Structure formats: structure tokens, C-alpha cells
Amino acid sequence: MADVSPKFHRPDLLPAAGYAEAELSVSHDGIEFWQFMVAGSIAGVIEHTSMFPVDTLKTRMQAQSTPCHSVPAGLRHAFTSILRLEGPLGLYRGIGAMSLGAGPAHAVYFSVYEKAKEYLSRGNPNNPAAHAASGVVATVASDAVLTPMDTVKQRLQLRSSPYKGVADCAARVFREEGLRAFYASYRTTVVMNAPFTAVHFATYEASKRALMEVSPDNASDERLVVHATAGAAAGALAALVTTPLDVVKTQLQCQGVFSVMGL
Template sequence: MATTPPPQAVAIKPKSSAMEALEDIIYGSIAGIVGKYIEYPFDTVKVRLQSQPSHLPLLYTGPLDCFRQSLRSDGLSGLYRGISAPLFGAAIETSSLFFFERLGRDAVLRLGLARPDHPLPLPALWFTGAFAGVFTSFLLTPIELVKCKIQVPAPSGGGVVALRPLPVIRDIFRHQGLRGFWRGQLGTLIREAGGCAAWFGSKETATKLMRDGNVRAAAAGTEGEQRRAREDPLPLWQQAVAGASAGMSYNFLFFPADTVKSRMQTTPIGAEGGGRGFGAETAALWKEAGVKGFYRGCGVTVLRSAPSSAFIFMVFDGMKKYLPMQ
């Protein structure tokens, strides 16, 4: 009686660096766009609160008042004003963060700071986040400059003029040249380097804590349950908690740098204070409003970052796992 030969083991070809990079770019872009749609109305409120001139009576008493006034004057569409540039920016930002973070991991391994057959230690993951943030900041500043000018247009008569990206870009170039697109770069650099270290680091720290908890809970179970606790993806709710903690850490820890950057980018070209640098703008805000001025809009920003960041990581990690490119 003939016997069936045993099935041949199929060798899994390791994914090439090019495919890893392509996944980072495509899946990161999709995740960033999803997150931006969720957070954009809150971001508009945050920028409007940050950009209020402290030497004049405040336009808004807080986030809820800003929401009410914005809805009353412009409707829901007003909270999404200028979203085309931010959607492009979110795709660039998120894909760049995941792309450069992976390059940071490669650099850590090449320098011999971690073993390739072991997960990277948490301090290394905080470093790779900062590494990604530094490079991403240079791509992000021009996009955020256009976004902020659209979100907080200069008043004209009894209302505001709805701005579009191309006229804003032409106006910046005409008055300040190519260099003008990087106004606020130092603020973006501080926010992205420190914030992205916290973004990736907090996510990985929370993931490790919950993974360890799952392993301890499965210790009395079967061998299969213990293996799944060690190797399987975290339950969906735990992934959401890890992603939310990342977004909240990113936005809270370096919010003052973002406030100064937003003030620099929303000051009309040629207006008083329009040419102040990061240090001078920081000193001016401190003199006008003290510590409180640096945290205008912080609450609404941290609030909106939780679901947005949770969805970004869940979409990106899910696509990497279930839609791998070979």
C-alpha cells in the first residue's frame, strides 16, 4: 500500500526592507487619515484657543464656548475648514513616523545596542520614537503652517475669509520665500522629538505591562493558553488602551512648545510680532499670560488624542498583521 509522503515544509521568505518601507508608507498613511478625521474638529478648537492674543479680550472662555461659537458662526463644516491639507499632512506624518521609527530600530541593532533575536528594551523604543520625530518634524512644519492659517483666518469686516491651501501657499512664498514655510520649526521639532518618544514609548510600555499581566493570568492555564498570552496580539480593548495612552502622553508632555508654534504660525504676515522667533514668542506669551497661557486648549487636545491615537495604532498594526505585503 502506497504511503503519502509527508508534506514539505514551506519556507517563509523574510520580508524585504523595501516591502517593510512600503507597508510603513501605505498603512501609515491610511491610519493617519482615519485618525485625522476623528480629531480634526478638536484640533481646530485647540488652534483657535492657542492663537488668541492675550493682550486683547479673549474670544472664547474655554473649549466648549469655542465649539458653540464655531458651530453658530460656521456650522459643522467650519470645524473641518482646511481639512484637505491636514489629511495630506496626516498621511505624511504618520507614514513618516512609522518609517523613521523602523529605521531607528535598525540603527539600534546595527550599533549593537540590542540583540536582534530579542525584543528591543523599552529605553531603546523611546529613543527610536524621538529619532522618528526629529526627521518627521521637517516634513510636518510647512503642512502645519498652512493648516493653522486656514483654521484661524484673519478677520475681515464682520466675519472671516474662508482660506484655501493654494492662496495661502502663494502668500507665504511671496512674502517670506521658501524659508517662510518652516516658520515654527523649532517648536515642531521639540514637540515631535519629545512627543514621539512618548508616543511610541508609552504605547510599548503599556503593551508590555498588559502583556505581562495576561501571561500571569494564564500561568495556571494550559500550555496553549500560556503560549497565546505570550505570542498572540493583545485583545482589542487592550490595544485601544495602549494606543490611547500614547496619544495622551504625546500631547500633554510637550504642549507648551505646540502652543508657541501655533502662535507663530497664525500671526498674520506683516502684523506686529509676526517676525518673532521661538524664544521671543515664548517670552511674550509668558509675560502676557504666565503658565496658563501655554496650556490653552490642552484639555481638548488630550481628550481628542485618545481615540485618534488608539485608532491609528489599531489600523496600522491590524493591516501589518492581516494584509502583509510579500
């Protein structure tokens, strides 16, 4: 096997004194805490806005499995129905709520994850248990920030939503259902996202490490490809595990809408 650069050696193979000195000389992963927050916030907004049409289709399909809708919509039917009745902009209804919530929530998510990973890894960055536990801690914190705006977003995404916009929806939910309505799905969201992030980050870190070890000499040149590939694999596996609870979350968040619509 070809010789590998020292930066790819496992930490436990490095001299203890030298490794401790290196840990003190640079911040975790080479950037500061506030940079994790900014990077996470930007990543979250880009992620949610770019995938928002898909999220709208998912919400419609999940909500239409309630007793209020006798015929659950399939993907093709939901897509064509939105385009025919609401136009392309119908796919983006509620995006303002997501934009308001995604930035702060992801800033919390990534910064808490990185700090928890730094603390729990105890000098061994190749620790899947630490990655999984860090993901759980991060999602509990970020869900507390995102859930209220996610509830508004979900309600605006529904077919024939009775709300005029983000402000109208938030005001009416608060007035008619109280503050608790914004957090009706919080426990379900945490129960869903805790295993999601545990699976996601453990798979992501393992995939990233495996991909970098395939070609360590070119790892720095292929860093974006490595992150994207590892992230796609991790996200797909995590979504497969947690989709049933995501359906429950959607229906909890939208349960007050049907009474408003007279259904």
C-alpha cells in the same frame, strides 16, 4: 505562575543562534518596509481627519491667547462660536491641508521609527531607550515633511481667516512671507515632538508589553484592544508633557496672519 508561550519570552532568554536565525527569516514585526509606510500613511490620515474638529478647537484656543485677542476662548465658547458663526463645516476648515501633509509625513514617521527601532534595539525589543530614541529620529524626519502643510492648516483654522483655501493660503504665504514662513515653527515643533515621541513610544511599548503579559494566552485575540489602550495611555501622557510648546508652535505658525488681517 502559568506557563507562558515561547513567543512571550524575553529575547535574551532564547538561544543566541536560534534568535539570530529567526531575525533573518522574517522582517521586523513580520512586515516589510513599504508596508510600514503604507500602514503609517493610512493611520495618519485617519487619525488627523477623525480628530480634526478637536484640533480646530485647540488651534482657536491657542491662537486666541495672543495680544490680538483680549479674551482667550474656553473650550465651550470656542465650540459654540464656531457652530453659531460658521456652522459645522467650520470645524473642518483646513482639513485638505492636513490630508495632503499627514499621509506622506506619517509614512515617513512609522517607517523610520520601525527601522530605527530594529537597528537600535540590537536584538532586544524590550528596550525603552531604543524606543524613545527611535521616536525622536522619526519625528525629526516626519516634521520636515508635515510642517509646511501644518502651517497652512493652522492659518485656515483661525477665526476670520483671510485665506480662501489651501492653494490660496500656500500661494499668499509664499508670495508675502517667503519660504521660511512655512518652517517658522520647525525648530519649536521638533523640540516639542522629540520629547512627545520619546514619552509616547516608550510608554506605548511598555504598556503594550504589560497588557500582553496580563493574559498572554489571549494576546493575539485582543491585539487591537491592547494597541488601542496602550496608545491612549501613551498619547495622554505625552500630550500632558508637551502642550505648552504646542501653544508656542501654533502662535509661530500664525504670526503672519494678524498683519494680513490688520490686527
